Amino acid sequence: MAILGQHKRSQVNGSFRPDAVGKSVVVFGWVQSYRDHGGVVFIDLRDRSGFVQLRCEPTPFAEAHAKANLVRSEWVIAARGTVISRGDNVNPKIPTGAIEIAVEELEILSEAQTPPFEIRDGIETNENTRLTYRYLDLRRPELNNNFVLRSKAYQITRQYFTGEQGFIELETPILMKSTPEGARDYLVPSRVHPGQFYALPQSPQTFKQLLMIAGMDRYMQICRCFRDEDLRADRQPEFTQLDLEFSFVTPEDIYSVMEGYVQRIWSEMLGYDLALPIRRMTFNDAMDKYGCDKPDLRFDLPLTDLTPTLKDRVEFRVFVDAIAKGGIVKALHLPNGETFSRKDLDKTFPEEAAPHGAKGVAWARVTATGEWTGPVAKGISEELRGELNALLGAKEGSLILFLADKPSVVNASLARLRLVAGERLGLIDANAWAFLWVTDFPMFEWGEDEKRWYAMHHPFTSPRVDQLQNLESDPGSVLAQAYDLVVNGIELGGGSIRIHRSDVQQKVFGLLGLSDEEAQQKFGFFLDALKYGTPPHGGIALGMDRMMMLLTHSASLRDVIAFPKTQKATDVMADCPSDVDEKQWADLHIAKRRV
RNA sequence: GGAGUGGUAGUUCAGUUGGUUAGAACGCUGGCCUGUCAAGCCAGAGGUCGCGGGUUCAAGUCCCGUCCGCUCCGCCA
Numbered sequence: 001m002a003i004l005g006q007h008k009r010s011q012v013n014g015s016f017r018p019d020a021v022g023k024s025v026v027v028f029g030w031v032q033s034y035r036d037h038g039g040v041v042f043i044d045l046r047d048r049s050g051f052v053q054l055r056c057e058p059t060p061f062a063e064a065h066a067k068a069n070l071v072r073s074e075w076v077i078a079a080r081g082t083v084i085s086r087g088d089n090v091n092p093k094i095p096t097g098a099i100e101i102a103v104e105e106l107e108i109l110s111e112a113q114t115p116p117f118e119i120r121d122g123i124e125t126n127e128n129t130r131l132t133y134r135y136l137d138l139r140r141p142e143l144n145n146n147f148v149l150r151s152k153a154y155q156i157t158r159q160y161f162t163g164e165q166g167f168i169e170l171e172t173p174i175l176m177k178s179t180p181e182g183a184r185d186y187l188v189p190s191r192v193h194p195g196q197f198y199a200l201p202q203s204p205q206t207f208k209q210l211l212m213i214a215g216m217d218r219y220m221q222i223c224r225c226f227r228d229e230d231l232r233a234d235r236q237p238e239f240t241q242l243d244l245e246f247s248f249v250t251p252e253d254i255y256s257v258m259e260g261y262v263q264r265i266w267s268e269m270l271g272y273d274l275a276l277p278i279r280r281m282t283f284n285d286a287m288d289k290y291g292c293d294k295p296d297l298r299f300d301l302p303l304t305d306l307t308p309t310l311k312d313r314v315e316f317r318v319f320v321d322a323i324a325k326g327g328i329v330k331a332l333h334l335p336n337g338e339t340f341s342r343k344d345l346d347k348t349f350p351e352e353a354a355p356h357g358a359k360g361v362a363w364a365r366v367t368a369t370g371e372w373t374g375p376v377a378k379g380i381s382e383e384l385r386g387e388l389n390a391l392l393g394a395k396e397g398s399l400i401l402f403l404a405d406k407p408s409v410v411n412a413s414l415a416r417l418r419l420v421a422g423e424r425l426g427l428i429d430a431n432a433w434a435f436l437w438v439t440d441f442p443m444f445e446w447g448e449d450e451k452r453w454y455a456m457h458h459p460f461t462s463p464r465v466d467q468l469q470n471l472e473s474d475p476g477s478v479l480a481q482a483y484d485l486v487v488n489g490i491e492l493g494g495g496s497i498r499i500h501r502s503d504v505q506q507k508v509f510g511l512l513g514l515s516d517e518e519a520q521q522k523f524g525f526f527l528d529a530l531k532y533g534t535p536p537h538g539g540i541a542l543g544m545d546r547m548m549m550l551l552t553h554s555a556s557l558r559d560v561i562a563f564p565k566t567q568k569a570t571d572v573m574a575d576c577p578s579d580v581d582e583k584q585w586a587d588l589h590i591a592k593r594r595v
Numbered sequence: 596g597g598a599g600u601g602g603u604a605g606u607u608c609a610g611u612u613g614g615u616u617a618g619a620a621c622g623c624u625g626g627c628c629u630g631u632c633a634a635g636c637c638a639g640a641g642g643u644c645g646c647g648g649g650u651u652c653a654a655g656u657c658c659c660g661u662c663c664g665c666u667c668c669g670c671c672a
C-alpha cells in the first residue's frame with residue numbers, strides 16, 4: 001500500500017518538537033544518512049526545513065525494517081509512524097533532537113546514484129563540480145536556506161512598497177530597444193524584421209520614467225537586468241534589481257522611503273536595529289578621505305592628501321616627480337604599525353597596489369622621538385616631518401604608507417591598501433553594518449579614449465538646478481542629483497532625480513556627443529514624451545542579489561542566485577551558450593562569418 | 596584584452612632533486628553490530644595525474660601550447 005496517495009504529509013521534517021510526541025505522522029524527504037546497527041536502523045530524513053530521525057526496528061514492523069536496510073544516501077522515501085521521545089538519548093545539537101519517529105511503514109519513492117559530492121554543509125567542492133550538479137548543490141541546507149531567505153526578503157519588499165508606501169508593481173518589456181551609452185547590450189535578433197535587433201534591458205530606465213509621465217505616481221518592480229560585461233564575484237551578466245520610481249519628490253523623500261525599507265529588511269531578516277538617519281558623504285569627500293566612492297566605514301583609517309604640505313619642500317624623488325607632473329601624494333596612517341613586517345612593506349602592499357597602477361608604495365615608521373625610518377625619511381626635513389606627524393596624528397609605532405602618482409592611481413591604490421590594513425589590524429567587525437549615502441556625484445566624467453564627456457550615472461540624471469547655467473560652459477563642474485547607497489563598502493544601489501524637461505534632456509544628450517539626429521533616432525519617443533506634461537520625478541534601484549549576499553554573509557553572488565553563470569558567462573550544467581540549428585540561423589537572417 | 600592562482604581516486608588534498616607498484620582522509624561496495632546521530636569495527640573496489648606536443652634511459656614532477664574553474668585589472672551609463 002502506497003503512503004503517498006493514502007496519507008497526507010503531517011508536517012515538515014525540521015519542525016518536530018517534544019509536543020509532537022504520541023502523534024501518528026507521515027513524513028517525506030531525502031536520506032541524509034543511515035546508520036545500521038544490525039538490529040535497529042536510524043535514518044536522518046531531510047527536507048528544506050531540516051531533518052528528523054527515523055527509527056526502524058525489526059519487530060513488529062519487519063517489512064519497514066527490511067526496506068530501511070536497502071536505502072542509501074539521497075534516496076527519496078516516505079515514512080509513516082509515531083513520534084516518540086528519545087528519552088536519555090536526546091541529541092542537543094539538532095533542533096529535532098528530543099524526538100524520533102518510530103517507523104511502521106516505509107516506502108521507497110526514488111533511488112539515487114551516489115552524488116558527486118556529499119550533500120552537507122561545510123564541504124569544500126570545486127566550483128565547476130558544484131555548478132555542473134547545481135540541483136545537488138542547492139540541496140545543501142546552507143545554500144538552500146539562502147533561497148528561503150531570499151523569498152522572505154521579496155515578501156517584505158512587496159509588503160513595504162505596495163502594501164504601505166503606495167507603490168504599484170508594474171512590468172516593463174524584456175525585449176526592448178538597444179541604447180547607446182552604458183554597458184554592452186545583449187541583443188536578440190528579430191525574425192520578422194531582417195537585420196534588426198531587440199536588446200535585453202540593462203535596466204528599465206526609460207520605461208519607468210514613461211510610467212511616471214503616464215501618471216503611475218509610484219512604480220515598483222523586482223526585475224531582471226542584463227549586461228554583457230565581464231564578471232566578478234559580485235557581478236553576474238543577469239541580475240535582479242529592486243527598481244523604483246517616484247513622482248513629485250526630492251532626494252530627501254527618496255532617502256526617507258529607502259531608509260525605512262532597509263531598516264525594515266535588516267530588522268526582519270536579521271533582527272538588526274538600524275539607527276536612522278543613514279550617514280551621508282559627498283562624492284568628493286569620499287574620494288578625498290577614502291579614495292573611492294563606496295568606502296567601507298566599518299572602520300576609519302582615512303587617507304590624507306599631503307600634496308599642499310609637501311609641494312616645493314620635499315626632496316624625495318618619487319614625490320617631487322609626481323607633483324611636478326600634476327599628480328598628488330597621499331598617505332595612509334596606520335597605528336600599530338609593528339603589525340606589518342618588512343615582507344608586507346616589500347611585497348604584500350606593492351602587490352596589492354600594483355593592479356591599480358601603483359609603481360610602488362613608499363613608507364616610513366615613526367620612532368619614540370618622532371623620527372622616521374624607511375626610504376622616505378631622508379628626503380624630509382625635521383620641521384616638515386613634525387608637521388606631517390601632527391597632520392597625520394602619527395606617533396611612536398605608527399606606520400605611514402605613501403603613494404605618489406596621478407590622482408586616480410593614488411586613490412585606487414590607497415583605497416585597496418586601506419582595506420588590506422583594516423583587515424590585518426582586525427578593525428573589521430563582521431557583524432557591523434555601515435550604511436552610507438554617497439551624494440553629489442559629478443554629472444560627467446571625461447573619457448580620454450573618445451575625447452568626450454560620459455554620464456557618470458546615466459544620461460537621464462538631472463543636474464543640480466542651480467548649476468544648469470554651467471552645463472555648456474563647464475560641464476566638468478556640474479554636480480548631479482545622484483546618490484548611491486553603500487553598505488560595508490559594497491554598492492547596494494543608486495539613483496537620481498531625473499531630467500523632466502525636454503530641452504535640458506536634449507542639451508545633456510548633446511554634451512554626451514549625440515547629435516540632434518542621433519538623439520531623435522535613439523530617444524525620440526522619450527524626448528517627445530517629456531513634452532506632454534512630465535512630473536518632476538526620481539528613483540533608485542537596489543541590487544537584490546547583492547543585498548542577499550550581504551544578508552547571508554555570502555562571499556559570492558553565486559550563492560544567492562539559483563542558477564548562476566561562471567566567470568566566462570556560461571552555464572556549465574546546461575552547456576549554454578550553445579550552437580543552434582542552421583534553420584534557426586536562417587530564420588533570423590544571420591549568416592555565420594568565416595573566421 | 597591582461598595579471599595571478601588552481602586542475603592528481605567520486606570529493607578534498609599530499610606527492611621531496613625527474614627514478615620501484617602514485618598515497619591519505621572522507622565517500623562508495625560487502626560483512627559484523629539494537630541507541631547511533633560526521634556511528635563504530637573488519638575487508639574491498641576505485642587513477643587517461645585537465646588535454647596536446649616536446650626534452651629525457653626515465654615526466655604527476657622540467658619546457659611549449661591549449662582548455663576549464665576561481666580572484667583581480669581593464670570593462671560594468
